[in-house]
Structures are given as C-alpha cells and as structure tokens.
Amino acid sequence: MTVFGIDISNNNGPDIDLAQVAREGFSFVFAKVTEGDYFVDRTWPRYRDAARANGLLLAGYHYLRADCDVQAQADLFLEHLGDAPSMVDFEENSGDLSTFWAFVRAMNARGRQVDLSYIPRWYWQRIGSPDLSQVPGLIQSSYVSGVGYASELYPGDDSRFWNGFGGKTVDILQFTDSALVAGHHVDADAFRGSLDDLRRLLGHPTPATEGVLMALDEAQQSDLYRKVTEIWDQLLGPDGQGWPQLGQDTDGRHLTLVDALAKLSGEICAGGTGSAA
Structure with a gap:
C-alpha cells in the first residue's frame, strides 16, 4: 500500500486545517521548525499540536545551512522540536555532505537521532554525487507537472522518480509542490508502505512494541539511546x-x-x- 502526506511551513501560511487534511485521506505531516541558527518557524507549534490531535504522523524539519554554525543549529532545532521525530532539509545553501554529517553528529551528541533526510536528486548531483548509503530515511523530490489533487498527480509506485541514487533507496517521494489539499497548494509526499512501516522509519514504536518504552519519558529514552550508542561504539x-x-x-x-x-x-x-x- 501507499500512504500520502504533506510538507508545510510558514510559506504556506498559518491556517491549513489539519483536521481537513486528515479527512481528505492524508496520513502524515512534515512541518518546518527552524532554519540555520537564526530562524524559528512560528507555525510549528500550531501544526505540531493539530497533527497530533488529528492522528497524523508527524516530523519536524530543520533547514540546514552551511553558512551557520552546526552546533548552534542543532541547539536551536532541539530547543523548538520537542519530542517529535526529526528531519534534515539538505538542499540549496546546505553545503556538501560533510555539513550534513556534522549536523547528524551534533544531534547524536545531544542524545537525538536524525530520522529523515530530505536530499533532492538535483542537489546530490550538484555536490558531486556522494555516497548516501548511510543517510537515514531518504526523501527525494521530483515534481510532476500540473495542479490538482494529490491522488491524481501521483506518478505511481513504479515511477522512475522512485529510483534510488548514491547507493540509497528512496524512502519517501515528494512528487509535487502544487497539490490541492484543504484549500491550499502544498508539497505532497508518498510513502510506499503501511502506517506501521512509516512509524518505524520515524523511530516510533509500533502497537506491538510500544509497551517496551512507554514507561520512559522523552529524556530517559534519549539517555537510553545515547548509552546504547556508546556501548555499541566501545564494543565494535x-x-x-x-x-x-x-x-x-x-x-x-x-x-x-x-x-x-x-x-x-x-x-x-x-x-x-x-x-x-
């Protein structure tokens, strides 16, 4: 099966009705949180709360910039992200892949992991087509033409837009920036898999396993992740x-x-x- 979601930010305005988004059949929302070491998206708190209230899977993203300090960017992002899964928007002005990995390491050092990586194929080619085999959750964008409902614009599960690159399979495809959703024109994404598959990609426990960590709060889960990572590194x-x-x-x-x-x-x-x- 294939499930659909939207990608939104302040550029789409503050008034997208996520209850209507859910009623129209969408399953997830990726919303902008921060950019560089200086910008906080004012729409994030509202969209975060509305996504959760309407049963939409959620991730918050940071637009990574090479002209800003990586450590400061990680601090700003985590200050506003909260306990939502994380996504790195790596494209124009983001530098080469060393900047990406520096940000991932900065996140890990703070006890958090990066769950999704938005790296368009065109930008990957611009920076020299580096190896992407280890990046988490690759999202790539190739847009169809036209404006309309996402279900009508989607090029299909067999589209060449899904072809992997850099040694990495494409996990999520952003296939248009002009989908008509809840009365707005927005970016639309497709995920080839079930909601449980998407939960796992986002680092969420699935219903069968959620009891394992449900007794731990966010800080304790982050601490546990950091300790397990340290043990792994020491052993191997x-x-x-x-x-x-x-x-x-x-x-x-x-x-x-x-x-x-x-x-x-x-x-x-x-x-x-x-x-x-």
Whole structure:
C-alpha cells in the first residue's frame, strides 16, 4: 500500500486545517521548525499540536545551512522540536555532505537521532554525487507537472522518480509542490508502505512494541539511546570497524574489543598457567 502526506511551513501560511487534511485521506505531516541558527518557524507549534490531535504522523524539519554554525543549529532545532521525530532539509545553501554529517553528529551528541533526510536528486548531483548509503530515511523530490489533487498527480509506485541514487533507496517521494489539499497548494509526499512501516522509519514504536518504552519519558529514552550508542561504539569501534590500537586479525581487519579479549585469552591458555600443589 501507499500512504500520502504533506510538507508545510510558514510559506504556506498559518491556517491549513489539519483536521481537513486528515479527512481528505492524508496520513502524515512534515512541518518546518527552524532554519540555520537564526530562524524559528512560528507555525510549528500550531501544526505540531493539530497533527497530533488529528492522528497524523508527524516530523519536524530543520533547514540546514552551511553558512551557520552546526552546533548552534542543532541547539536551536532541539530547543523548538520537542519530542517529535526529526528531519534534515539538505538542499540549496546546505553545503556538501560533510555539513550534513556534522549536523547528524551534533544531534547524536545531544542524545537525538536524525530520522529523515530530505536530499533532492538535483542537489546530490550538484555536490558531486556522494555516497548516501548511510543517510537515514531518504526523501527525494521530483515534481510532476500540473495542479490538482494529490491522488491524481501521483506518478505511481513504479515511477522512475522512485529510483534510488548514491547507493540509497528512496524512502519517501515528494512528487509535487502544487497539490490541492484543504484549500491550499502544498508539497505532497508518498510513502510506499503501511502506517506501521512509516512509524518505524520515524523511530516510533509500533502497537506491538510500544509497551517496551512507554514507561520512559522523552529524556530517559534519549539517555537510553545515547548509552546504547556508546556501548555499541566501545564494543565494535568507530563505525563498527574495530579498534586500530587492538591489532588486526588474519584478514587485516581491526579487532573489536571482544575479538581482542578472545585473542588475549587464547594467548594465555597457549602459554600455560601451571598447577596448584
């Protein structure tokens, strides 16, 4: 199945009726929160609350700018995002992919993950067609012509607009900036999958698993995520590639902490430990 959503900001005005959006069959809303280290979208709080009140899946996005300090951008974004899933808008004025990853690391250092990455194919080509295989939740935009209802404009699940690039599958397609929704012309997105699939992409627990974390508040969940990430890094090394200082295996790969302990244990056993009289 395919579900549809909209992408909105202050540029669309403050008066989009999200109850009507839900009645028209849309399932999710991506709304702008901040840009650079200086701009806060005044429409975010209202759209955030209205999306939740009407059962729409939600993510808030930050327009990343290369001409602003990355750390300050992460601070501003998280100050206003709250506990909503996060999306990075990476396009005109966002710099190269090193800026993207610097922002992701800044978010992780603050105990938050990036769930979605809006990277249009045209911008990816402009910055040299880098590897995107590790970016979270790729959203790409290719627009059909015309104005009308999203269901009429959607090019279909087999459209070439869905073709992946940079070693990454396209998770969400923004296929028009002129969909007529609740009396407004807005960007419309498609997701090829179920609502539970989309919840997982956004980092939400699905109904079958939501009980696992429901006892933890947002701060505790962020703390748990940070600790699990730290444990993972300590065990497997940077990017899961082992630790150079621990040596290498027979294939020349760096040893993980567990590998190094196993090797040390083997060397001790091979050397003998003697016997007690």
